[in-house]
Amino acid sequence: MPLGPGSDPSWTQSLLLNSVDVGLVLALTYLVLLIIGERRTLWMVRGLIILMLAAAASNKLKLTLLHFVLDKLVIGSAVAMAIILQSEFRRFLEQLGRGEVVQLFRPVRRTLPKPDSxxxxxxxxxxxxxxxxxxxxxxxxxxxxxxxxxxxxxxxxxxxxxxxxxxxxxxxxxxxxxxxxxxxxxxxxxxxxxxxxxxxxxxxxxxxxxxxxxxxxxxxxxxxxxxxxxxxxxxxxxxxxxxxxxxxxxxxxxxxxxxxxxxxVDREAVAPGLLSLGRQIGSKVRVVVRRVLRLPEDKK
Missing domain, CATH: 3.40.1700.10 (DNA integrity scanning protein, DisA, N-terminal domain)
Known part of the structure; x- marks a missing residue:
């Protein structure tokens, strides 16, 4: 008899690695949102993420020509964004080089002029x-x-x-x-x-x-x-x-x-707080795991 997903060690290891992979991508995305901190530029980041997801999907579906075109678009978009957001990326690399990893998770405090004064x-x-x-x-x-x-x-x-x-x-x-x-x-x-x-x-x-x-x-x-x-x-x-x-x-x-x-406009959050983001991700992961392993839902 074939083993179920819960009793297959290789399946469990694959699920763990995929979870770590997704978590790292989410953490990197969160860092990018904090570094940008500007809603107008945020749309460009979202567009790049959509292109990357489409390129990955076309590769999985073996759509060779479409994957080739999307892959080149992703590279071109990434280079263009590196030029447009050069000051933000420079700050990111400087903090990373100085070992200020914790500061990367802290939103930039904005001191904006008050319109009435x-x-x-x-x-x-x-x-x-x-x-x-x-x-x-x-x-x-x-x-x-x-x-x-x-x-x-x-x-x-x-x-x-x-x-x-x-x-x-x-x-x-x-x-x-x-x-x-x-x-x-x-x-x-x-x-x-x-x-x-x-x-x-x-x-x-x-x-x-x-x-x-x-x-x-x-x-x-x-x-x-x-x-x-x-x-x-x-x-x-x-x-x-x-x-x-x-x-x-x-x-x-x-x-x-x-x-x-x-x-x-400026007080609107571009990226949620780290603890809030962690709770949201944790709740989503728990729902997915329960559905995959067919565990009973939590009673509130």
Missing amino acids: VIDEIVDAVKELSQNRIGALLILETTGPMDDRDFSVPGVKLNAEVSKELLQTIFQTTTLLHDGAVYISGSRVVAAGVILPLSDRTASRQLGTRHRAAMGITERVGNCLCVVVSEETGSISMAERGILNRPLTSSKLKELLEARFSPA
Whole structure:
């Protein structure tokens, strides 16, 4: 008589190995979600996972041509994502290299500007600078801390509260820091006089060095945006992911910043807590094991 699944050692070993395999893949996926921490980018990760699952299924079904096409798509998508998310992957590899494995499971704490206070101060300062045709460049941190190595020159550390008066004073042409950018994280002015890398893309002749710098840093780093005030025309622009949105009115700038830093959007969890995730996975595994081994359901 053939042995049942419960009495076959090889079957039990195979089930254990498959469970470990699935658990490791889930843990890796969870780490990726924590590293990304941005819902817009999360859709790209989901698309890559779907492609990987489709490639694995086509291989199991012996669909040779379809598996070949999907396999190449997975490789191309992975390379594209590595370029797009280079700052996130760099942070992951740095923490992994330093042995900070526990920190990988901790979500990045976000210090976001509050629409009713900090954004008002920024918009009021930009409005005044625009009316007086004083050039300005502000870097606003979005979903996580930036690295000083992303800047050509880190600038002078300030660590001061964001205020309209402080921003206007920094960009006055008589100050030593007016030529660089101001780096803002949450409600703090972290540094001033920051020199940014310039974009290599061909830009309009109407765009000066500040606009190219705003495009350059947002091309390189995905977790920031830049607000620019033109010294020649006083026009207001905002750059994000290398794309320059211009010209803007002060009211339109406020609308864009409030939408970008909306607490309702940013407080939404991208990945669940580790303990909660573990409980969910454990309950699913128990259900599958009970069904496979035909064990009685738990009575509540």
